[in-house]
Amino acid sequence: MPLRSDWSTRPCTIARGIDVVGDPWVLLILREAFAGASRFEEFASRTGITDKALSARLRTMVESGLLERSTAGDGARPRAEYRLTESGAATLPILHAFALWADEHGPEPRPGRLGINCVACGARAEAADVCVSCGRRLTPDNVRWTRPGEWDGAQVELVGAAIPAN
């Protein structure tokens, strides 16, 4: 990702992961894609990013394979839509790891929290990618978020990859 030093060829997998996903706005755009956003205006209004920064991020996220761009609407007014790829959908544990860390150690005061629950057993997530209660993977089709703040406790069934894995 050309927003800073290129770490895409570093031998360490932590660095290579950060290279693609470790940008604050990329992480928030992924959050909104999981929560159902697909259009430019949706990502903009739900994250507070500027149009210029959002354009740059969506372009690099399509290039790096996190999002797939398609065109919807009639011929006269085509509309770009951005949906998670399999690779993008696999970033969910990264977002969960940030949320779980902030639950315990994030900045005070705490005006809210994201609820993360396993759909299969209902338990609150206590680990980033596996339900500690029932052992199921916390993949998008098995996670429900309860969103704080402006979302006012809305429950969201997550959206996964547009094209399911084989």
Place this chain on the structure above:
Amino acid sequence: MPLRSDWSTRPCTIARGIDVVGDPWVLLILREAFAGASRFEEFASRTGITDKALSARLRTMVESGLLERSTAGDGARPRAEYRLTESGAATLPILHAFALWADEHGPEPRPGRLGINCVACGARAEAADVCVSCGRRLTPDNVRWTRPGEWDGAQVELVGAAIPAN
């Protein structure tokens, strides 16, 4: 963290976590702290960060409570040391989530990978914070990394919080 928009008061825990930890250099500095670095020169040489950027990051990481700064050495030549706090040590699943994602979906070609193993049972980590084989938490005292690239497969027992939790 004043390096960009302040998200420290966002209701969403993902955003508040990103506010403190979601900076590429902060994540690499944490990686090296887990691997045993404590001095400015160690962080600089092991990450490739500039002195100016490293100074800024270390300052904000102390302010946000990820690192604890102390002074070692004799009176004539005191030396600053930076060690993980309990809050800093709790970021380990975030680093692991990036590594596990990049194992499957990171940029090609793949010049190496970070090995992550549970010390208790020896199994390779398949989840960010819990050993899927034995169920033990992958806290710093229960994780061994095998480092690629310039580290040439070195095995590292991780360093946890300088001051253990009560």
